[in-house]
Amino acid sequence: MAANFKTPHDSTGTTVSFTPNAGVASNLTVTNLQYSLSSQSSSDELDVSHLGLTAGSQVLTQSRPLQGQSNGETGREIQVDYVGDEVFEDDTEGTLTLGGGINWSGEAKVTSSSLTLAVNDVIRGSVTFRIERKAVT
Amino acid sequence: MALPEPDYDSTDPAKSFGIPSAGITVSFGSKQITKITDLSWKKRGLLSKGRSAPWTDDAGSVSVTFMGTGPSANDWMALGTLVITGGGMDLNTPAICGEVSAKASLNGITSYSVEFKIYA
Numbered sequence: 001m002a003a004n005f006k007t008p009h010d011s012t013g014t015t016v017s018f019t020p021n022a023g024v025a026s027n028l029t030v031t032n033l034q035y036s037l038s039s040q041s042s043s044d045e046l047d048v049s050h051l052g053l054t055a056g057s058q059v060l061t062q063s064r065p066l067q068g069q070s071n072g073e074t075g076r077e078i079q080v081d082y083v084g085d086e087v088f089e090d091d092t093e094g095t096l097t098l099g100g101g102i103n104w105s106g107e108a109k110v111t112s113s114s115l116t117l118a119v120n121d122v123i124r125g126s127v128t129f130r131i132e133r134k135a136v137t
Numbered sequence: 138m139a140l141p142e143p144d145y146d147s148t149d150p151a152k153s154f155g156i157p158s159a160g161i162t163v164s165f166g167s168k169q170i171t172k173i174t175d176l177s178w179k180k181r182g183l184l185s186k187g188r189s190a191p192w193t194d195d196a197g198s199v200s201v202t203f204m205g206t207g208p209s210a211n212d213w214m215a216l217g218t219l220v221i222t223g224g225g226m227d228l229n230t231p232a233i234c235g236e237v238s239a240k241a242s243l244n245g246i247t248s249y250s251v252e253f254k255i256y257a
Contacts, residue, residue, distance in 0.1 A: 046245060046246060048172070048204065048246065050171075050172040050173050050174055050203075050204065050205075051158055051159065051160075051161040051173045051174065051175075051176060051224060052160065052161060052162060052171065052172065052173060053159055053160070054159050054160040055157040055159040055160065057159070062246070064244050064245070065244055065245075065246075066244045
């Protein structure tokens, strides 16, 4: 009997929307999404664990001496493939919101996008967002 | 539903596949070497040069890289007792402090390395 709970490989129900800082929100019909984001501050942390720590101890971290810009990019990206003719302008900044299988919302910038028109197929698009660091307040 | 966790517990020797490189302490004479990130030792690596009995002029060495406190360049050629405990690295031997080096990393932290010659 099929289980009625969500399994890790079940991506149904995933929603993606992008609201530019100046413009109209886009709700994408997603066919594929690649998400790589563990911590927005991880790139600013050094692992300073040492051999004196006992097994099972928590990993020690320390802030790097130099910090990225408060509004800079994290280097992490989210790539979305979708069905539709939505066109994303490069360098457009806005709020990206993921829902369903995963829930995340943050500042992002369009780094690349493409549309494909082919015979006997629907119009398909792909857009890549780079995640931006949340402003330090 | 969360996936089942792997049946592995680093704090349980019965479920470990080897000795964890953790809980290691190193001291040289009265100096404690702290925040060690890399440690290795070797003993009597060369083949014997003796004709009538096994003998070598290389008793071995110990290399330590650390971020905290430890020997300085002023300890060059100092003789002391080197004691390593934990992590399956246990060693207790007379040693001489050899080369001490420091390395700074851009947007990182400074680390130090020291090499001891086993004196036995």
